[in-house]
Amino acid sequence: MADELDAYSQVVTGVARTLLPSVASLAVQGERRGRTGVVGTGSAVVFTGDGFLLTNAHVVGATTRGTAAFADGTEVGYTVIGRDRLSDLAVVRADGETPPPAQLGDADRLTVGQLVVAVGSPLGLSGSVTAGVVSALGRSMPAQSGRTVRIIEDVIQTDAALNPGNSGGALADADARVVGINTAVAGVGLGLAVPINATTNRIVTTLLRDGRVRRAFLGVATAPAPVPPALAERIGRTRGVRIVHVEPNSPADVAGLRQGDLVITVGGQPVDDAQALQRRMFADAIDVPLPITTFRNGAMVDVIARPVELADQA
Incomplete structure (x- = not known):
C-alpha cells in the first residue's frame, strides 16, 4: 500500500x-x-x-x-x-512575456476512473493543486447567456476538489497534458470541466482568428446512452445519444424532436457521442435543412430540423 x-x-x-x-x-x-x-x-x-x-x-x-x-x-x-x-x-x-505553454491533450481519450489533477487559484489561493478521478464523461450543464440558458455539452465530471477561482484552470492527465478547463462546482465532490478535443480546438482557433464563434442552434441537450440490443444488431452500433432536454420553440422543438429520443443519425452520419452532434453546429449549418433519425417507442422516427444562428453571446 x-x-x-x-x-x-x-x-x-x-x-x-x-x-x-x-x-x-x-x-x-x-x-x-x-x-x-x-x-x-x-x-x-x-x-x-x-x-x-x-x-x-x-x-x-x-x-x-x-x-x-x-x-x-x-x-x-x-x-x-x-x-x-x-x-x-x-x-x-x-501584454508581456509569459512562462512556457502547457501541453494540450485529448479528452476523447479519457476513461472513467482515470486519474486527473486540477491546477488553479481557488478562493484567490494561487498555485493550488488537487487530484481525483474522471467520475463521468459526456455530461451536460446549463450556462447563462443574458436571459437565456444554454446547454454546454460533453463536459467532464471529476471528484477533484474545485472551488470558486478554479474556473479557467487546468484539468490534466497523469502526463501533465491539459485535457479540460475547469468550469464549475456542481456540488460536494462534483466538479465539471470543458474538454480539450477536436471541437474545442476548432472553437479556440476561431476565437483567435475572429474573436467570436458563429454557431448553429438546434436546441437540445443530450447524454450518451446505450442502444437497445435489437437495434444495435440492426445498425451495427451499441452507443447513441439520448435527448434529455428540448428547448421550447427551438428548431428541434419545431421539427418534432422529443425528450427521451435516442438520436441515431444526423445528416446521414452516425451519432454515438455528443461531439458528433456538436461538430455540426457551426456556421455552415445555419438555416440548412438537417435530417435527423431517432429511435422512439420502438420505432425509427425521421425529422428535418433547420438550425438557426445562435444569437451573439458577447
Missing part, C-alpha cells in the same frame, strides 16, 4: 511541477457601481508560446482587460481576444 501511495504522490507532484508555471491567477478588471477595479477572479492556462491563455467565458464575462499573475511572481496585463459562452471558453492575450 505504501508503494502505491508513493507512486500516486509522484504522479501528482510531477503534474504539479510541470503545470504550475503555466497556470495564471486572473484578476478581472471592470466597472462596478461607477468605479473601475477588480470585479472577479479566476484562472487561465498558457497554451501558446506567444502569450495566449485559455480560460472560461464566465470568468472574463463582458470585460476586456485584467491582470494575470504566475507562480514565479510575474504579473502582466491581459486583453480579452474572444469569448464563446456556449462552450464557456475564452482566449486572452498577455
Whole structure:
C-alpha cells in the first residue's frame, strides 16, 4: 500500500511541477457601481508560446482587460481576444512575456476512473493543486447567456476538489497534458470541466482568428446512452445519444424532436457521442435543412430540423 501511495504522490507532484508555471491567477478588471477595479477572479492556462491563455467565458464575462499573475511572481496585463459562452471558453492575450505553454491533450481519450489533477487559484489561493478521478464523461450543464440558458455539452465530471477561482484552470492527465478547463462546482465532490478535443480546438482557433464563434442552434441537450440490443444488431452500433432536454420553440422543438429520443443519425452520419452532434453546429449549418433519425417507442422516427444562428453571446 505504501508503494502505491508513493507512486500516486509522484504522479501528482510531477503534474504539479510541470503545470504550475503555466497556470495564471486572473484578476478581472471592470466597472462596478461607477468605479473601475477588480470585479472577479479566476484562472487561465498558457497554451501558446506567444502569450495566449485559455480560460472560461464566465470568468472574463463582458470585460476586456485584467491582470494575470504566475507562480514565479510575474504579473502582466491581459486583453480579452474572444469569448464563446456556449462552450464557456475564452482566449486572452498577455501584454508581456509569459512562462512556457502547457501541453494540450485529448479528452476523447479519457476513461472513467482515470486519474486527473486540477491546477488553479481557488478562493484567490494561487498555485493550488488537487487530484481525483474522471467520475463521468459526456455530461451536460446549463450556462447563462443574458436571459437565456444554454446547454454546454460533453463536459467532464471529476471528484477533484474545485472551488470558486478554479474556473479557467487546468484539468490534466497523469502526463501533465491539459485535457479540460475547469468550469464549475456542481456540488460536494462534483466538479465539471470543458474538454480539450477536436471541437474545442476548432472553437479556440476561431476565437483567435475572429474573436467570436458563429454557431448553429438546434436546441437540445443530450447524454450518451446505450442502444437497445435489437437495434444495435440492426445498425451495427451499441452507443447513441439520448435527448434529455428540448428547448421550447427551438428548431428541434419545431421539427418534432422529443425528450427521451435516442438520436441515431444526423445528416446521414452516425451519432454515438455528443461531439458528433456538436461538430455540426457551426456556421455552415445555419438555416440548412438537417435530417435527423431517432429511435422512439420502438420505432425509427425521421425529422428535418433547420438550425438557426445562435444569437451573439458577447
